[in-house]
Structures are given as C-alpha cells and as structure tokens.
Amino acid sequence: xxxxxxxxxxxxxxxxxxxxxxxxxxxAKRGYHAAKIDDIVAAAGVARGTFYLYFEDKRAIFEExxxxxxARLGAAVMRVDTEHPSRTVAxxxxxxxxxxxxxxxxxxxTTKILLSDAVGLDAAFDQKLISFxxxxxxxxxxxxxxxxxxxxxAPGDARFFAMMTLGAVKEIMYQVVMRGLDFPEERxxxxxxxxxxxxxxxxxx
Amino acid sequence: xxxxxxxxxxxxxxxxxxxxxxxxxxxAKRGYHAAKIDDIVAAAGVARGTFYLYFEDKRAIFEExxxxxxARLGAAVMRVDTEHPSRTVAxxxxxxxxxxxxxxxxxxxTTKILLSDAVGLDAAFDQKLISFxxxxxxxxxxxxxxxxxxxxxAPGDARFFAMMTLGAVKEIMYQVVMRGLDFPEERxxxxxxxxxxxxxxxxxx
Amino acid sequence: xxxxxxxxxxxxxxxxxxxxxxxxxxxAKRGYHAAKIDDIVAAAGVARGTFYLYFEDKRAIFEExxxxxxARLGAAVMRVDTEHPSRTVAxxxxxxxxxxxxxxxxxxxTTKILLSDAVGLDAAFDQKLISFxxxxxxxxxxxxxxxxxxxxxAPGDARFFAMMTLGAVKEIMYQVVMRGLDFPEERxxxxxxxxxxxxxxxxxx
Amino acid sequence: xxxxxxxxxxxxxxxxxxxxxxxxxxxAKRGYHAAKIDDIVAAAGVARGTFYLYFEDKRAIFEExxxxxxARLGAAVMRVDTEHPSRTVAxxxxxxxxxxxxxxxxxxxTTKILLSDAVGLDAAFDQKLISFxxxxxxxxxxxxxxxxxxxxxAPGDARFFAMMTLGAVKEIMYQVVMRGLDFPEERxxxxxxxxxxxxxxxxxx
DNA sequence: AATGAATGAGGTTTCATTCAT
DNA sequence: GATGAATGAAACCTCATTCAT
Numbered sequence: 092x093x094x095x096x097x098x099x100x101x102x103x104x105x106x107x108x109x110x111x112x113x114x115x116x117x118x119a120k121r122g123y124h125a126a127k128i129d130d131i132v133a134a135a136g137v138a139r140g141t142f143y144l145y146f147e148d149k150r151a152i153f154e155e156x157x158x159x160x161x162a163r164l165g166a167a168v169m170r171v172d173t174e175h176p177s178r179t180v181a182x183x184x185x186x187x188x189x190x191x192x193x194x195x196x197x198x199x200x201t202t203k204i205l206l207s208d209a210v211g212l213d214a215a216f217d218q219k220l221i222s223f224x225x226x227x228x229x230x231x232x233x234x235x236x237x238x239x240x241x242x243x244x245a246p247g248d249a250r251f252f253a254m255m256t257l258g259a260v261k262e263i264m265y266q267v268v269m270r271g272l273d274f275p276e277e278r279x280x281x282x283x284x285x286x287x288x289x290x291x292x293x294x295x296x
Numbered sequence: 297x298x299x300x301x302x303x304x305x306x307x308x309x310x311x312x313x314x315x316x317x318x319x320x321x322x323x324a325k326r327g328y329h330a331a332k333i334d335d336i337v338a339a340a341g342v343a344r345g346t347f348y349l350y351f352e353d354k355r356a357i358f359e360e361x362x363x364x365x366x367a368r369l370g371a372a373v374m375r376v377d378t379e380h381p382s383r384t385v386a387x388x389x390x391x392x393x394x395x396x397x398x399x400x401x402x403x404x405x406t407t408k409i410l411l412s413d414a415v416g417l418d419a420a421f422d423q424k425l426i427s428f429x430x431x432x433x434x435x436x437x438x439x440x441x442x443x444x445x446x447x448x449x450a451p452g453d454a455r456f457f458a459m460m461t462l463g464a465v466k467e468i469m470y471q472v473v474m475r476g477l478d479f480p481e482e483r484x485x486x487x488x489x490x491x492x493x494x495x496x497x498x499x500x501x
Numbered sequence: 502x503x504x505x506x507x508x509x510x511x512x513x514x515x516x517x518x519x520x521x522x523x524x525x526x527x528x529a530k531r532g533y534h535a536a537k538i539d540d541i542v543a544a545a546g547v548a549r550g551t552f553y554l555y556f557e558d559k560r561a562i563f564e565e566x567x568x569x570x571x572a573r574l575g576a577a578v579m580r581v582d583t584e585h586p587s588r589t590v591a592x593x594x595x596x597x598x599x600x601x602x603x604x605x606x607x608x609x610x611t612t613k614i615l616l617s618d619a620v621g622l623d624a625a626f627d628q629k630l631i632s633f634x635x636x637x638x639x640x641x642x643x644x645x646x647x648x649x650x651x652x653x654x655a656p657g658d659a660r661f662f663a664m665m666t667l668g669a670v671k672e673i674m675y676q677v678v679m680r681g682l683d684f685p686e687e688r689x690x691x692x693x694x695x696x697x698x699x700x701x702x703x704x705x706x
Numbered sequence: 707x708x709x710x711x712x713x714x715x716x717x718x719x720x721x722x723x724x725x726x727x728x729x730x731x732x733x734a735k736r737g738y739h740a741a742k743i744d745d746i747v748a749a750a751g752v753a754r755g756t757f758y759l760y761f762e763d764k765r766a767i768f769e770e771x772x773x774x775x776x777a778r779l780g781a782a783v784m785r786v787d788t789e790h791p792s793r794t795v796a797x798x799x800x801x802x803x804x805x806x807x808x809x810x811x812x813x814x815x816t817t818k819i820l821l822s823d824a825v826g827l828d829a830a831f832d833q834k835l836i837s838f839x840x841x842x843x844x845x846x847x848x849x850x851x852x853x854x855x856x857x858x859x860a861p862g863d864a865r866f867f868a869m870m871t872l873g874a875v876k877e878i879m880y881q882v883v884m885r886g887l888d889f890p891e892e893r894x895x896x897x898x899x900x901x902x903x904x905x906x907x908x909x910x911x
Numbered sequence: 912a913a914t915g916a917a918t919g920a921g922g923t924t925t926c927a928t929t930c931a932t
Numbered sequence: 933g934a935t936g937a938a939t940g941a942a943a944c945c946t947c948a949t950t951c952a953t
Contacts, residue, residue, distance in 0.1 A: 106937085122418055124329060128923070138939045143924065207422060211327055211412035221474055235496070245496040251487040252496045254471055255464035262463020263456070269426055282456040290495040291440070291450040291457045308912095333948060343914040345951080354948065516916085532826055534739060538944070548918045553945065594907065617832060620825035621737055627822060631884055645906070655906040661897040662906045664881055665874035672873025673866070679836055692866040700905040701850070701860040701867045702799065718933095743927060753935040755930080764927065918950070929939070 107145045110135045111159075114152050119200035123153060123208040154216070157209050160201050161223050167194040168230070184287075188260070189280045195264045196276055203268040206261060228253040256287060312350045315340045316364075319357050324405035328358060328413045359421070362414050365406050366428050372399040373435070389492075393465070394485045400469045401481055408473045411466060433458040461492060517555045520545045521569075524562050529610035533563060533618045564626070567619050570611050571633050577604040578640070594697075598670070599690045605674045606686055613678040616671060638663040666697060722760045725750045726774075729767050734815035738768060738823045769831075772824050775816050776838050782809040783845070799849075799902075803875070804895045810879045811891055818883045821876060843868040871902060 113135035117126045128149055132139050146152040167190040169183065195202045209220060231253040238244030244252070263279060266272055318340035322331045333354060337344050351357040372395040374388065400407045414425060436458040443449030449457070468484060471477055523545035527536045538559055542552050556562040577600040579593065605612045619630060641663040648654030654662070673689060676682055728749035732741045743764060747754050761767040782805040784798065810817045824835060846868040853859030859867070878894060881887055 103937085122416055122422075125418060127921090139924085140926080140939055140941095141937080144937070144939095148923075207416035210415035212416070213327055213330060217327075217412060217474065221471075224471075225475075245494065247490060247496065248487055251468070251484075252491065254467050255488070255491050258463040258465070258467025258470075259460035260463070261467060262459050265463075266426075266429075266459055269422060270430075279456075282453055283460070285452055286457065286460050287495045289450065290491060290493045291452065311912095332946095344916090344949090345914050346912080348949070349912070513916085532828055532832075535828055537942090549944095550918055550946080551916080554916070554918095558945080559943095617826035621822035621827075623737055623740060627737075627884060631881075634881075635885075653907070655904065657900060657906065658897055661878070661894075662901065664877050665898070665901050668873040668875070668877025668880075669870035670873070672869050672876060675873075676836075676839075676869055679832060680840075689866075692863055693870070694907075695862060696867065696870050697905045698907040699860065700901060700903045701862065702858070702899075702903040721933095742925095754928090754937095755935050756933080758928070759933070914951105914953085916950105916952095918948100920946105920948100922944105922946085924944085925940105925942090927939100927941100929937105930935105931937095932935080 103145075106137075106141075110137060110142060110145055111152065111156065115156050115204065116200055118153060118156065118208055119203050123204075123212060153204075153209075153212075154219075156201070156204060157216075157219070160205055164191065164194055164227075167191055168227075170230075170234075185280065185284050188283055189276075191260065192264070192276060192280055192283070196267070196279075199268045202264055206265045207269065224257060228257055231256060259283060259286060308350075311342075311346075315342060315347060315350055316357065316361065320361050320409065321405055323358060323361065323413055324408050328417055358414075358417075359424075361406070361409060362421075362424070365410055369396065369399055369432075372396055373432075375435075375439075390485070390489050393488055394481075396465065397469070397481060397485055397488070401472070401484075404473045407469055411470045412474065429462060433462055436461060464488060464491060513555075516547075516551075520547060520552060520555055521562065521566065525566050525614065526610055528563060528566065528618055529613045533622060563619075563622075564629075566611065566614060567626075567629070570615055574601065574604055574637075577601055578637075580640075580644075595690065595694050598693055599686075601670065602674070602686060602690055602693070606677065606689075609678045612674055616675045617679065634667060638667055641666060669693060669696060718760075721752075721756075725752060725757060725760055726767065726771065730771050730819065731815055733768060733771065733823055734818050738827055768824075768827075769834075771816070771819060772831075772834070775820055779806065779809055779842075782806055783842075785845075785849075800895065800899050803898055804891075806875065807879070807891060807895055807898070811882065811894075814883045817879055821880045822884065839872060843872055846871060874898060874901060 110131070114126075114131045117130045117134050120126075121130060126149075128139060128142060131149075131152075132142050135142075142152075146155070169187055169190065209216060211217065228250070232249045235244050235249035235252050239246060239249065260283060263283070267274060267279075315336070319331075319336045322335045322339050325331075326335065333344060333347060336357075337347050340347075347357075351360070374392055374395065414421060416422065433455070437454045440449045440454035440457050444451060444454065465488060468479075468488070472479060472484075520541070524536075524541045527540045527544050530536075531540060536559075538549060538552060541559075541562075542549050545552075552562075556565070579597055579600065619626060621627065638660070642659045645654050645659035645662050649656060649659065670693060673693070677684060677689075725746070728751075729741075729746045732745045732749050735741075736745065743754060743757060746767075747757050750757075757767075761770070784802055784805065824831060826832065843865070847864045850859050850864035850867050854861060854864065875898060878889075878898070882889060882894075
C-alpha cells in the first residue's frame, strides 16, 4: 500500500496506468489464475471497487496487458527494406532480431506473461495468441520469400523458416525469463543470427 | 454416458485408464481450467465420487497425463551413438527428430495439452515443464558438444543450439495442433533437418 | 438448523420441497430483498451450495413459490356452471369466494408474499402478476357477462365488476395478512358476498 | 443530461425539487431497486455527490416521494359533511371518489410508485403503507357508520365496506397505471359509484 | 467399489455512500 | 455548493472435494 498522498491527483489515464502496471507485476509473479483481484488492488494501493471503475473484469485487464505488449512488439519490428537497402540486408535482419529481443528482455515480467500465463488460458485467448504469431510469421514469411528471390535466403518452404525462427526466439526468451538465465542481450542476438545463417549440423548424409 | 454394462468387470487398472483417457480428451478440448470434474466423469461414464477413488484431485490426474507424455517422449528419443555408429550420425539425428515429431503428432490432443494447457498453469507446474525441457536440452547439448569434438557440429554455444532446436520443433508442433495444419510428417522432419543443417540466411556480412 | 439426522434420506423432490417451504417462510418474514440466500439455507438447514443444486438462483425459487401459489389458487376456483345448475348460481358464486378466501388464509405466509413481496419486484415479475390477475379477471368477466344474459348480474361493464371484485378481495386479504387481523373466514365471505350483492350506498341521487 | 446553463441559479428548494421530480420518474420507470443513484443523478443532471447534499440516502428520497403523495391524496379528500349537507350526501361521496381518482390519474408515475414500487419494499415501509391505508379506511369507516345512523348506508360491518371500497379503487388504478389502460376518468368514477350503490349480483338465495 | 448429494471456501462483482478538491 | 473518483461492505454463485449410503 503506497502512501495515499502520492496517489491523489492522478488523472484518469494515470490511475488506469497505475493499476495496469501493478496488475502486470502481479500476473507475472503469480500467474493469471493465482493472481486475485485482491492482490492486484493491494499492489496498486486502490480499493477493490476502484479496479472495476477502470476495468471490466480480470480478463479484460489481462487482455489489455497482452494487447499492449503485442502493440509494443509490433512497433519494435522494422520492415526489412530490400528495395533500397541503405544498409545491408543482413544488418537489417540482425537489427530486427536485436529490437525484438531487446523489447522482450527489457520487460521480463511482461514477456513471462506472454510466453507462459497467456498460453492455454482459454479458447478465445488461444485464438488471440495464434493470430498474433500468425501475423508475425506472415511478415517474416514475406520477407523470406522476397529474400529468396534475391538469393539471400536459401530455397525451401519459407513458412517453415518463419515458424522455426519464431520458435527459436520464443524458446530462448522463455528459458531466460522463466529460469532467470542471465545471458547478455548481444550474445543472444549473435547466437540467433549465427543459427539462422548456417544451422549447426555439419554432417555427411 | 456409456452403456454401463460395458463398464462392469473392468479391473482397477482398466478403470483408471478409462478415466485417464477421457480426462485427456476433455483437457485437450476445453483446457485445464474450463475442464470441470463433471465433464471428465460424464465423459468417462463414472460417478463423481469414483473419480476420487482413482485420483487424488484434478491436478493430480492432469499431472499424470503430462508425466505419461514426458515418459512417452523420453522413450521415443534414441541416444545418439557417436562412439560406434552402426549408422551414420546424420541418420541417427534425423531418426530422433522423426521419432519425436511422430510421437507428438500421433496424439495431437496430448500435444496440445503439453504445449498449451500445461503452460502457465501454476508455479509448480511451470517448474515441471522447465525441468523436462531442461533435461531434453541437456541431452541435446551433450550430443552437440560431443559432435563439436568430432567436427560434425559447428562451433558455438551448444546450449543455444539446443534451446533453438527445441523451440523450432515446439513451435511447428504448436502451430500444427492449435491451427489444425495438415503438414505431412515426413515433410516436417525434412524441413527441420534442413534448417538445422544450414539455416537459411545466405547473406554477406 | 435442524437435526441433520432428520434430513438425510430425503429424496430429491423432498429436499427440494424442504428448501422451498423454508424459503417461503423466510420471504414472508423478511421480504424478497431482505431475504438473503444465507437466511434461506440456514432455515432449511442445508449448505449454500445445496441451494444452488436445486434452484437456479434466488429469483427462480421465488418465482416458483409464486407460480405454485398461482396454480393452487387456480385449482381452488370452480367454474360457475350456469348451464345446468345442480345448485343455485348464488351458491356456486359463494362457494368460489369461500374457496379463494380459504386458499389465501390457510397459508398466510404465501398470501403475504403474493400481495406484498411479489409486487413491484421488477418489470418481468410485474408482468407475471398482471397476467395472473388478468386471467382471473377474465374468468370472472366471462361469468359475469353470462350472468348478465341470464339476468342474475346487473347490467354494466363486467370488466369493472371483475376488477373491483378482485380488488375488494385482495384488499381484505392484504389487511388480514399484513396486520394480522383475525376475522373468521366465514365472516369475511359473508361480507364480501353481501357487498357484491347490494353494495352499501342507499342514497338518493 | 440537461444543459447545465439552465441549472445554475436554482436556489436550494428548486434544486431539491428538480432532483425529486427526476427521481420520481426514474423510480416509476425502473422500480425502487432497479433505480440506481446513477440513473437519478443522470436524469437530474447533477453530480452524484450533489444528490447527497439534498437527501440523506436513496430510501429517504423515495420516502419523501411517497409522503408527498400521501399528503396530496389526503388533501384531495373532502370530509363528508352529514351534519349540514349543503349538497346531497350522494354528491359529496361521488365528489370524493372523483377527487381521489383524479389525483391518482393525473400523475400515473407516482400512482405506480404507490401501488407497485412502494409495496413490499421492506418492513418499515410496509408499516407506513398500512398506516396510510388504515387512516383512509378509518375516515371512510367513520363516514359510513355515520351514514348508517342516518340510513343512507346499508347495515353491516363498516370496516369491511371501507376495506372493500379501498380495494376496488386501488385495483382499478393499479390496472390502469400498470397496463396503461385508457378508461375515461368520468367512466371510472361512475362504475365505482354504481358498484358501491348496488353491487351487481341479482340472484336468489 | 461405486455413487451422487451435499458441502463451503473463495472469488467476482455491484453500487450506495463518502470525501478531497 | 458542486463534483465525481474512490471506497468497501455485502451479496451472489461456482465447483473441487467429501462422505453417507
């Protein structure tokens, strides 16, 4: 419970944000189901009724957290410009990986929510997640197809390349936020880029 | 509700299995939280009290389903023998991918449970998942380190290779079971193998 | 809280009835809004969950009480037979008044519910009440029109006669159950019959 | 929400009346329990806090509406003067019926509140209603007893005559305001008077 | 062993009322 | 005086689990 004197004078948007931020932490810490409205309002230092003044219900605030995250991640991605590459395409790809990884690591609580709590919540939420990942995969897929035409992406089914790239990044992030692993951001990006560039199997067939 | 006459005469183990199988379907269909004990016993054609004769509680049966799956997946993996390779190493690796993918696709309901419902369930369950994936990653990691010594795996951090491989496979499986995509098993395995072998980026740095 | 030993072994219908009867008393005593589910289950000697096993919600049990009362009152009414009067029509009318009054007085708790608690509950319930009184009035109206054709009912708008008769009976019952007045049933019936027969104003116009 | 500019400059009494009138409409439209303070202040075009500057609480404003109505109805009644009848007694009785019916019909919203919403609200309110109807019945009773001494009212229990008269009038009013029936005022009065004068049963006993 | 009625803890939500500005 | 954001008591209902038969 914070000092009430610091809480007065917040305008609607600020109060909303205050509850939202605290809810995010509570969801990250306890998980969606274990997080009770009581935990959230206690963390935010507001009364239970106040919560319902700003959010429809528990699911709504959770959905908003996830939506905000989707928006933030979407904004982090730079569309790869293959037409007039002021920088090399490789740099652009690397830059995107770096931005995504950075966005995910700068707020591990939210990343944990995205990769753990939001998964398997209910059918509707599953759909939302799937749609998001589909849109990401599609974006990637298009870039890859384009890259294939220019000979900078190997031939093969770009949809698979996209899914596997997505999965590789998700898994590293999952391990990092869930196990509290402490890899340097730069290191993570390098490894991903190296993996995408050449795989690792060097074996005869 | 099944014909009760078919249910008599089941011995303890059979009755247990009967409930377990039905529960698996219900969990896969509805998700852990939306799956009510009522749904499970209705599907299994037993009384509510009977459920508790065979299982401690709802979590216990869910945990058992996941544990069985872990065991099944573990059994599917063949330890890569680099010492006395009766077959080429590449074949062994490919064989492993094929077995895992096959095990996951032959029972999509359970795969969905593993990749969606079991995620973010609660802190203890998260730990269980992490441990499983860690053990898989470790196994893979060891093989890769061994492979690096023999020059059949590229240099680099094998832990990352392991995580990314795991993530790539998980994501494809997730997409397949959640979106009902219908890729042929063989095709999936080929794409994964190709990805691990050479990545896809072919660009100057 | 009753002796639990007396409560076991009730079959579904009996348990239902047990809750229903106790709810009726609680509603009568406290009124619909002041009657809490807790009061009802305490009176019935069952757990809160048990209540919801038998009734959808508070409104549903209240509606059922009212519906039962409507049915009971409807059954108490004997259709006046003007075609082949084995008894005089007067006797039949008197008999009906007697039956209705008797039905209302033998269960004052329910009558209080009908005439007080059920009134102004909400729009849907108002509609239900109006429909019931409308059907009663219509029945009465038809008898009166028929009576007018036979010269045993004075000329005039039978709908008004019906409404006013209904109102007169309702008001007496209301006063009796709400104020605990203790008029003998027979006396009440006589006064009503006398009123319907001749009014009371004996004045020049 | 009215134009705020029209609301400034109201003095205390006007502001009070403004809230009161709007509350009356809201209560009539929604019923006591379904009428929220929010509905009332929205209708009155004032802030929620302002409501509590003028009224103790929700019950208080409702009680005041009902009290005002009681006062208005009481004022409408003319005491029947049997001592020095400047007009015939019949005319005075008829006049009273006419005044009451008129008072009830000129403000159907309030009449609906009185005959529906205020009924069965809670024990204290029931008592208030009973007291009011008792005072009305007593007044009527006294007139009738007096009339019996003068031979212009039939012999019999005047308390019953009073109750039944009250009930007859209430029921017609109830039907009119609840069902939106559109009987001419004059017609209603005639039918009541006719009923009180001679009843309608014309049958042998 | 099987049953299913009964339990009650625990969570969500509403809304009349308060109070700092 | 007026405002409306904040409050929190109170009530409802669900559903995993127990237990008498």
